[in-house]
Amino acid sequence: MTRTVVAEAYGGPEVLALQDIELPELVEGQVLVDVRAAGTNPFDAKVYSGEMGDDPARLPMPIGLEVAGVVAAVTPGATGYTGPLTVGDEVIVTNINGGYADQVIANAADVGRKPENLSFEQAAGLVLAGATAWHLLTNTRVGTGDTVLIHGASGGVGLMAVQLAVAHGATVIATASPARHDQLRKYGAEPVAYGDGLADRVRAIGSVDAALDLVGTDEALDTSVELVADRSRIATIAGFARAGELGIAVLTGAEGGQAIRDAARPELVELAAQGRVEVTVDRVFPLVEAAEAHRYLQTGHARGKVVLVP
Ligand SMILES: NC(=O)c1ccc[n+]([C@@H]2O[C@H](COP(=O)([O-])OP(=O)(O)OC[C@H]3O[C@@H](n4cnc5c(N)ncnc54)[C@H](OP(=O)(O)O)[C@@H]3O)[C@@H](O)[C@H]2O)c1
Known part of the structure; x- marks a missing residue:
């Protein structure tokens, strides 16, 4: 069971609520990650607002595309974009739905090692x-x-x-x-x-x-x-x-865009590890205040990344 922020309806930040969700068993090629910080993005609001489609069958809809955390379980041979993954690794996870949570399941290919010089909050806003x-x-x-x-x-x-x-x-x-x-x-x-x-x-x-x-x-x-x-x-x-x-x-993730973005991940992690790119974290909110975090993000003038922590 994990606490996950979901959109219970389509609308403004008020539709965001914390629910307990049963995670499925890991299948080959997946890893389980304990979330330490979840990055928010303006795109998340476009999803729950209904701007990207308002199919009621998708509700309640888990929100959140990227997190940083610690690997809690792996399947044999799980290898991320920076190399093999083991329990206890500090990682960055992208291409997920439902990152505003205590735990997430991800494809190993979407998991990379967190540079040591980045906090979890910074790492959740990098990729x-x-x-x-x-x-x-x-x-x-x-x-x-x-x-x-x-x-x-x-x-x-x-x-x-x-x-x-x-x-x-x-x-x-x-x-x-x-x-x-x-x-x-x-x-x-x-x-x-x-x-x-x-x-x-x-x-x-x-x-x-x-x-x-x-x-x-x-x-x-x-x-x-x-x-x-x-x-x-x-x-x-x-x-x-x-x-x-x-x-x-x-430019979006469509028409080959996602492949370009995915290929950039190891380079970004390396540049961050070298201190050549920094992540500015503006505000950190607890998961239960996801709606408040989004009201702030929607001012359009955040002074860096807005991050949620479990
Ligand atoms: N297509 C894609 O794949 C994709 C991917 C990621 C993001 N996006 C979109 O890209 C946009 C930016 O995302 P973000 O994460 O960087 O948002 P963000 O962190 O919320 O940043 C918004 C920035 O916009 C600036 N701004 C507000 N009004 C402005 C104006 N009239 N002229 C110039 N700058 C202005 C603000 O600067 P000041 O505070 O200095 O005023 C603020 O720094 C969003 O619309 C997001 O949905 C698209």
């Missing part, structure tokens, strides 16, 4: 945001000598995109509210406030080779197409409605 950022940079071919404009650079995905772009040798111009500029400077980016006159402020800093939209506003999309000559070097993870009209890429 989904980091792999999404990796996908954005790969798709837009950002590398040494490029200048990349990142919209929404102070969010969970944005902070990872900034650090990864800098690690890949790019110059980064990063939009965020002024209170977040010092952190972006610390990571090597040139921060700029979003809002009226954004394109002119960016032009004053320099020309731009590629742009990543992590917020989906008209301002972010229009500024990107105004400043980047080659539209194959603009990608969005949030501006789904206008991407087709603008001729820019929309």
Whole structure:
């Protein structure tokens, strides 16, 4: 039996409730993990809101895509993306449903060793945001000598995109509210406030080779197409409605995206272990306060990852 946060209906954060759930027996290739921290993501809210479909047959629906914890049981030969797994290993788990829980069952292939220098709370926020950022940079071919404009650079995905772009040798111009500029400077980016006159402020800093939209506003999309000559070097993870009209890429886990994101996991873990990417944890809530955590996340201005602990 494990306590798991489920959506009991489709709606706002108030639909989230803690229930006792019977976990099935492990089958070959699976591991059981005691959760120490569960990462929250804006996508979780899109799932329970009904935006991604509202089939009543899926209720009650377990929530949570990534956790960090300790391996409690393994099946023979279980091997994760960083190597063989044994009981007691401190790990990061992704590609699950129901991570807001005391325990989760995962496919071993989705489990990797947690770098020792990361807390469980940090580790729970590394991979989904980091792999999404990796996908954005790969798709837009950002590398040494490029200048990349990142919209929404102070969010969970944005902070990872900034650090990864800098690690890949790019110059980064990063939009965020002024209170977040010092952190972006610390990571090597040139921060700029979003809002009226954004394109002119960016032009004053320099020309731009590629742009990543992590917020989906008209301002972010229009500024990107105004400043980047080659539209194959603009990608969005949030501006789904206008991407087709603008001729820019929309990136999700579909159409091979998940394979790119999964392949990034060992690299992310290694970069984190080397201290070349950090995870900023803003707030930690107990599992029973999942709804409160989501109300905070939905302000759209969290100052890093929002994490739940059992
Ligand atoms: N397609 C995919 O595969 C995928 C994967 C992951 C995430 N996403 C989506 O990507 C978005 C970002 O995710 P996240 O986890 O990074 O969210 P998050 O941590 O909640 O960050 C939101 C950020 O947006 C910034 N922001 C708010 N209004 C803005 C504006 N008008 N212009 C520029 N920035 C603004 C905020 O910055 P300030 O606080 O500085 O104002 C905040 O740092 C979400 O919509 C999420 O659903 C999509």
